[in-house]
Amino acid sequence: MNKINQKLQEDKKLLSIYFSAGYPSLNDTVPIIENLEKSGVDMIEIGLPFSDPLADGPTIQASSTEALKNGMSTNVLFDQLKDIRKTVSIPLIVMGYFNPILQYGVEAFCKKCQDIGIDGLIIPDLPIDVYNDQYKAIFETYGLINVFLITPQTSVERINFIDSISNGFIYMVSSASVTGSSSGFGDEQTAYFKRIANMKLKNPQIVGFGISNNETFTQATQYAKGAIIGSAFIKFLTNNNLEKIDEFVTNILN
Amino acid sequence: MNKINQKLQEDKKLLSIYFSAGYPSLNDTVPIIENLEKSGVDMIEIGLPFSDPLADGPTIQASSTEALKNGMSTNVLFDQLKDIRKTVSIPLIVMGYFNPILQYGVEAFCKKCQDIGIDGLIIPDLPIDVYNDQYKAIFETYGLINVFLITPQTSVERINFIDSISNGFIYMVSSASVTGSSSGFGDEQTAYFKRIANMKLKNPQIVGFGISNNETFTQATQYAKGAIIGSAFIKFLTNNNLEKIDEFVTNILN
Amino acid sequence: MSYNINDKGYYGEFGGAYIPEMLYPNVEELRQNYLKIMAKPSFKEEFDQLLKDYVGRPSPLYFAKRLSDKYNTRIYLKREDLNHTGAHKVNNTIGQILMAQRLGKSRIIAETGAGQHGVATATVCALMGMECIVYMGEIDIARQAPNVARMKMLGAQVRPALSGSRTLKDATNEAIRDWINNPVDTHYIIGSVVGPHPYPDMVARFQAIVSEEIQWQLKEKEGTSKPDYVVACVGGGSNAAGAFYHYLDDTDVKLIAVEAAGKGVHSGESAATSALGREGIIHGSKTLLMQTNDGQITEPYSISAGLDYPGVGPMHAHLYASGRAEFISITDDEAMVAGLELSKLEGIIPAIESSHAFAVLDQKTFKTDDVVVINLSGRGDKDLQNYIDYFKL
Amino acid sequence: MSYNINDKGYYGEFGGAYIPEMLYPNVEELRQNYLKIMAKPSFKEEFDQLLKDYVGRPSPLYFAKRLSDKYNTRIYLKREDLNHTGAHKVNNTIGQILMAQRLGKSRIIAETGAGQHGVATATVCALMGMECIVYMGEIDIARQAPNVARMKMLGAQVRPALSGSRTLKDATNEAIRDWINNPVDTHYIIGSVVGPHPYPDMVARFQAIVSEEIQWQLKEKEGTSKPDYVVACVGGGSNAAGAFYHYLDDTDVKLIAVEAAGKGVHSGESAATSALGREGIIHGSKTLLMQTNDGQITEPYSISAGLDYPGVGPMHAHLYASGRAEFISITDDEAMVAGLELSKLEGIIPAIESSHAFAVLDQKTFKTDDVVVINLSGRGDKDLQNYIDYFKL
Numbered sequence A, B: 001m002n003k004i005n006q007k008l009q010e011d012k013k014l015l016s017i018y019f020s021a022g023y024p025s026l027n028d029t030v031p032i033i034e035n036l037e038k039s040g041v042d043m044i045e046i047g048l049p050f051s052d053p054l055a056d057g058p059t060i061q062a063s064s065t066e067a068l069k070n071g072m073s074t075n076v077l078f079d080q081l082k083d084i085r086k087t088v089s090i091p092l093i094v095m096g097y098f099n100p101i102l103q104y105g106v107e108a109f110c111k112k113c114q115d116i117g118i119d120g121l122i123i124p125d126l127p128i129d130v131y132n133d134q135y136k137a138i139f140e141t142y143g144l145i146n147v148f149l150i151t152p153q154t155s156v157e158r159i160n161f162i163d164s165i166s167n168g169f170i171y172m173v174s175s176a177s178v179t180g181s182s183s184g185f186g187d188e189q190t191a192y193f194k195r196i197a198n199m200k201l202k203n204p205q206i207v208g209f210g211i212s213n214n215e216t217f218t219q220a221t222q223y224a225k226g227a228i229i230g231s232a233f234i235k236f237l238t239n240n241n242l243e244k245i246d247e248f249v250t251n252i253l254n
Numbered sequence C, D: 001m002s003y004n005i006n007d008k009g010y011y012g013e014f015g016g017a018y019i020p021e022m023l024y025p026n027v028e029e030l031r032q033n034y035l036k037i038m039a040k041p042s043f044k045e046e047f048d049q050l051l052k053d054y055v056g057r058p059s060p061l062y063f064a065k066r067l068s069d070k071y072n073t074r075i076y077l078k079r080e081d082l083n084h085t086g087a088h089k090v091n092n093t094i095g096q097i098l099m100a101q102r103l104g105k106s107r108i109i110a111e112t113g114a115g116q117h118g119v120a121t122a123t124v125c126a127l128m129g130m131e132c133i134v135y136m137g138e139i140d141i142a143r144q145a146p147n148v149a150r151m152k153m154l155g156a157q158v159r160p161a162l163s164g165s166r167t168l169k170d171a172t173n174e175a176i177r178d179w180i181n182n183p184v185d186t187h188y189i190i191g192s193v194v195g196p197h198p199y200p201d202m203v204a205r206f207q208a209i210v211s212e213e214i215q216w217q218l219k220e221k222e223g224t225s226k227p228d229y230v231v232a233c234v235g236g237g238s239n240a241a242g243a244f245y246h247y248l249d250d251t252d253v254k255l256i257a258v259e260a261a262g263k264g265v266h267s268g269e270s271a272a273t274s275a276l277g278r279e280g281i282i283h284g285s286k287t288l289l290m291q292t293n294d295g296q297i298t299e300p301y302s303i304s305a306g307l308d309y310p311g312v313g314p315m316h317a318h319l320y321a322s323g324r325a326e327f328i329s330i331t332d333d334e335a336m337v338a339g340l341e342l343s344k345l346e347g348i349i350p351a352i353e354s355s356h357a358f359a360v361l362d363q364k365t366f367k368t369d370d371v372v373v374i375n376l377s378g379r380g381d382k383d384l385q386n387y388i389d390y391f392k393l
């Protein structure tokens, strides 16, 4: 069973952390992952940096740009991660835009992920129909879960459809906005969280966008299985040593 | 008999000098006229300064502008000249653009000229037909000779017509160019001078434009009755005291 | 009463050719030939073809809905701003370059204020491969830099006029001087309905295409070729002459000529000729002009280089004296506000000259069903810096 | 083979909608409605009316005699430079603002490179009274100052894109981000035939008026609606798409797409996508783009802000891959020289983007009786400072 599915069966609210590989320094990737697991994080999304990350906010974009400057690339990342499963056992997801993956070759990319022990992919700009028509079989061959997003604007039919083709969790975008932009959830979002919870989807939902502290984590996970933190963690990395990751996670969870 | 006609009967080549009234200093008008007569000049054209002297070159325009700044105006000029005939007996011609004269009132202007003892007018932008239709009678009433211009481009018919309506001299523009622009006469101009001389007009011709020294004065008067110096004299005034006018005139005549 | 020119070259009292003898052959040659040449089918054909394919005519007559709503009347804009080079000026320069060719001229001179006429002249000279010298006041060179650059790109020589107020009036003096110095090979393309006869008439005829088009365009849109009002700004008066031309004798159509009041009609910094001027002679024509008691021509002022002229063409002097047209003066401030308003309401940035015409909307009340045609004589690209500075955008 | 879009939103291999889920409702709403809305008579009527009265269409097809003489062929210029706001861009923004209204949107965003699309968008927003935010690369803001000023005059907010190369690509990223953040009330007016389906097709259809007019105009002038060549520059490719549209399936008509080679195709400072690009995803579309081996999008360079884009629209990717169009790269220097030549020979100062198309005349020999239509996509007013600096005028 895929590590993601195992994790989703645990009877707890899951904390997932996103960071851009190669930031703050090129070789921070592995230490960050290890520190995150040690601090009690449930799942990690490793960002493959892209020059034009149009679904990301300024914080993540800046970290991507920096990572690229540091020398990060698809090959470098795979190389850094080649022994990751010797030390890390929580689910690992690679999150990246489609173009670098396409240039690497989708199948080669998936195979490499499997070799390394990656459990899933999030490719925000890979459309569902293209995935279904061209890539689903490949993902399955290499045992990768593809994670789809929904937003407050996604129609009920489309949510049901996405649920039907998902086999891990649904990435539930808290608000229709790029990462890092809102602070705290309002009535509208809570209503949205409830609405989705009431749909009783077969896939659990993990909330992303706008989660930055214990309060928003608690709000987000009241109705959902877990939550993802991105920009807030990157801001933390900008200002703190890797050894302090522990503190960041502790603050979120308590 | 008008002083101009008298002068034209003298058996000599005539030197006429133009200057802008009120330049270099407001009250230089009378001293300049007196000095010119004393130096042996035959005729004087007193320029009534105008803000937009479009037939004049830069030297005369600059002197006009300066004169206006100094406070020159039609009234001031008339006032300066009111006793001129007590000291000066050579022909005096006022040269000015039509607008200031029109604003003064053409008849009032002519009357005032007669009172003072002005003998003629040169108004470069007063068209012949307008003069004939509207102003000829007035000029005659006040005994003023109106001087017309011809240029190398003026047709034979038009020259004959101008000759027929003139009763003093014809102002023969040496070349079709604004004042102060050429230096020395070439074959073309000499041919033009000869051509006009051969027409045996009833009015003598006085050449203007481009005369600056003894050489050009001699060339111009080879075929014509006289010549007018403007820009060269103004340049002289810019750099010399009025007492030196004598030297200027001597240089031209010898 | 006729509002058009008579066979002596006068509009009522105004007009004529008050020129030095040195210009006589030039002007006379033109006078004798201009109507004959314009009447030739080959001339008409070439003129019309260039207006269509090169200039982009007909310029639209655009119903300005949001502006009409705001002022509660029916406002149409005659879109001379869409012409090649960005103003009505090119209608005239196309006509005159064809005229110059037929007169056998090889060298073209022009004066310019806003630079629009200079650009329009440089443009047609490039088109026809003719030498082009443009005189422009030193002050105008500074405040209309984009147009200076355009003239240079087009291969024209721009010569600064350094005398007087160093604006349009002085550029005109310089151009006339050049013409005096070059009487044989040179044609002087005057940019407005000013100067000695036959210029005012010739330029008005070339610009008359504006009202010719308004007539049929309005017929299409409103079922009648007659608006209630035609409004146009007046520097020398060529765009107004063009917009008024076919309505001159039709007194059902009210004509409004808009002059630049600068910092206020009586501020001493103004170019409101009808309000401040008296009959006199400027640039070879008897007309209204701003002058001292003494007959010295006054230095005008307007924020708009194209209206910064102390006279008006003789047609306009006559329209004023006869009461045929209403003359309204608009200050710098009023014009700028009107220009910004047009930009924000209709997405059209007008030349500051044209903005003066639009400012009339705030000065005068029109009836709900009045059809008001405003001549949008040019676009504001050349004036951007002025707008920016003025509004601190 | 078809050169137009298929019902899945692809031109051959290229196109599609590679968008994050956050954009899905917006794009899907548009996809479901755009053809229906465009087919409505009331839409067509309003579109056509505005193109005529507001934009000034038809834009002339002008026979450039002196240029034709020089290159010994028959050259026609399609005069998109005469459109209101000075380029072809407004054809599309008029169409899209009407689309946005019918989709019930109240807020408009746009990206811009040269500023022409930004101005065209700000213009139609003013016309319709809609809020307008334009994203523009910080570098482009500096090199296209006049257009920035125009947008402000028109009431638009210009927001600098500070990331990446700070040019068009980054402005597009910012605009997409804005759209993600404002999914309900906002319509994103993309300025070229790029972006996710249905944008490339919708923009191409709005620009298709260009070749529609060329057809009947050429018929009038040459007795045939088919030129031998149609030449257009390609940034994203909208003016080329418009000029090619009605000739796509008529292979008698040769199509030439001109890209910006910057300081040389292989200089490292270039925007010659077809020469340097590979298939990939940019701004929601699968197309040719300049990228590293790793799939990072390369920062392009061209002296012309409007061509300074690392991709081309999917239609052009297909025209290139299929060989239907010939692709030619033109350096900065070649373009500048061609721009000056057009100014001096025809009195028309082209946008530097368009100058690239004219530079083809020096690269390729046409037959004496070839009819070559060059799309003069915009006028050079916005580029004067660049021309001045380059030629030290």
Ligand SMILES: Cc1ncc(COP(=O)(O)O)c(C=O)c1O
Pocket (backbone or CB within 6 Å): C087, C088, C089, C113, C114, C115, C116, C117, C191, C192, C193, C233, C234, C235, C236, C237, C238, C239, C240, C305, C306, C307, C351, C353, C354, C377, C378, C379
């Ligand atoms: C756009 C525009 N409108 C009006 C004028 C004023 O000229 P006229 O009064 O001859 O139309 C100018 C002069 O340059 C101009 O550029």
Ligand SMILES: Cc1ncc(COP(=O)(O)O)c(C=O)c1O
Pocket (backbone or CB within 6 Å): D087, D088, D089, D113, D114, D115, D116, D117, D191, D192, D193, D233, D234, D235, D236, D237, D238, D239, D240, D305, D306, D307, D351, D353, D354, D377, D378, D379
């Ligand atoms: C005048 C002009 N031509 C061409 C372009 C390039 O755009 P496209 O390739 O979409 O026509 C631009 C872009 O701003 C432009 O302003």
